[in-house]
Amino acid sequence: MSTIVAGVDFGTLSVRVSLVDSERGPIGAGTAEYPLLRKKEDPDFATQRHVDHMDALVLAMRKALAAADVKGEKVAAVALDTTGSSVVPVGEKLQPLDDYYLWCDHRAWKEAAQITEVARSRGVKAIDWCGGVYSSEWGFAKLLHWLRNNPAKRQKFVTALEHCDMVAATLTGTTDVQKIPRSVCAMGHKWMWNRLWGGFPDNEFLRAVDPLLDKIAEKMPGRYETSDRIAGELSSEWAGKLGLRAGLPIPVGAFDAHWDTLGAGARLHDLVNVIGTSTCIVGISDSTELVPGVCGVVPGSVHPKYTGIEAGLSATGDIFEAIARRAGSSLAELSSRIRNYRAGQTGLLRMTWDNGDRTVLVNPELGGVTLGWKLTHGPEDELFSAIEGTGFHTRVILERMEQHGVAIRRVINGGGIPQKNRGLNQTYADILDKPVLVPEGDVTSLGSAIFAFMAAGTFPSIEKAQDALCRKFTVFEPNAASAAAYAELFVLYRKLYFSMGQRNAPATAIGDVLPELRRIAAKVWGSQ
DSSP states (O other): OOOOOEEEEEOEEEEEEEETTTTTEEEEEEEEOOOOEETTTTEEEEEEEEHHHHHHHHHHHHHHHHHHTTOGGEEEEEEEETTOOEEEEEEGGGGGSSSSOOOOTTTTTTHHHHHHHHHHEEEEEEETTTTTOTTTTTTHHHHHHHHHHHGGGGGGGGGGHHHHHHHHHHHOOOGGGGGEEHHHHHHHSSSSSSGGGSSSHHHHHHHHHHHGGGGGGSSSOOEOOTTTTTEEEHHHHHHHHHTTTOOOEOOOOEEHHHHHHHHHTOOOOOOEESSSSSEEEEESSOOOOOOSSSSSSESSSSSSEEEEEEEEOOOSSSHHHHHHHHHHHHHHHHHHHTTTOOOOTTTOOOOOBBBOOSSSSSSSOOOOOOEEETTTTTTHHHHHHHHHHHOOOOOHHHHHHHHOOOOOOOOEEESHHHHHHHHHHHHHHHTTTOOOOEEEOOTTTTHHHHHHHHHHOOOSHHHHHHHOOOEEEEEEEOOHHHHHHHHHHHHHHHHHHHHHHHHHHOOOOOOOHHHHHHHHHHHHHHHH
């Protein structure tokens, strides 16, 4: 007899619930949106409300049950992933004291820089395990920013939670801070937590960053677990709201990109680009060698038996949408104009730092740069160069990983954009000079469904679940001529990336960049 589970994926703007049958695959889905709160006067500000998330979850679950024509009592388990690091400070009984600092909230860039400086000066090894630079997108920086800017609420502060842990605690009725299920994925990649040094870095380091962090680790108790462990059971209250039966197992959660990696069919030594509003790059490795500039090397963060390695781009789809918005056009319209574009033909080179640099430089102070403009260029040219730019940035990251012992067997493009943009997939294959695999169909929340099946005891291993559920691949092979053009352009990109992206970079001659862009473009046009 088949088993039905619910896989839940909280994204930046909406939550998706997918009902999946162990024999038939996905049988129904529902989505619901929630607002992203921004401030025009503060581009670093990005928050969301816990109540909005939970209301949307109820609506999406009800839609999914209706779409699948399944009674809630038939669902055997629920698993959920979220964005991260999305942090909420809470008080007694885990009640939110404020809104979430969403993953793309960069207000804590000063705090991140201070954490990095103190960690380096003291030789704190935890900083090496998160790439050597602490990011404004990560937990301690956001918590410190909140503590500094909310003095009236400090006395009420009990602990801080990642979104995936907050939702799990809410659904299981957990209100005791000592019993909070905490995700190794979230805490390892974003909070410098590691079993190797007994959890968090020592208190002397945290106090040296700011006395507000004195004994903060004591306020972060709970069960730190990988996602093959159970967070708890669905409470009667939330079972009623969701239309499910009480007592369903809920595994420890994780970040969306990490579970999407498994949902995309990734195995050991595979790397997945989860491409959406931003890009999260996740590799599965049997190496624990440190990789400078990545977002973390964390055992058990993706597959419980292997090491998860995370990197990424702070903006991808958001850049494409912004280009269309500035042009007063739609992304679909601009994309239709570049279907026949060829590698390097625009003569533009785009540094896609519009929302800072997540990896390898980990520098939120950067902004987007486009070189090679002419009077004849249009927004479609900028869009194509932005696609190329995100591909070049991805190549920088892959090279960094390979230089530090990470074997990359296959590159898989996951997330929403590769499902709709064949041109991007081909461009990435040409830039990386590697075949790029794309799942034949949407895999959103399939990773969470896999862990729900594991919680229900349906499959004996993650790999067996993948064999049954994951989709086949469309393969994009690199084009030799395009790969050759991109090899020339990448030399220029790499030079600009490391010279323009760092305050302390040595002087670099860049006088050849613009002439070379013109030469490469002329060569492309001349070969037609």
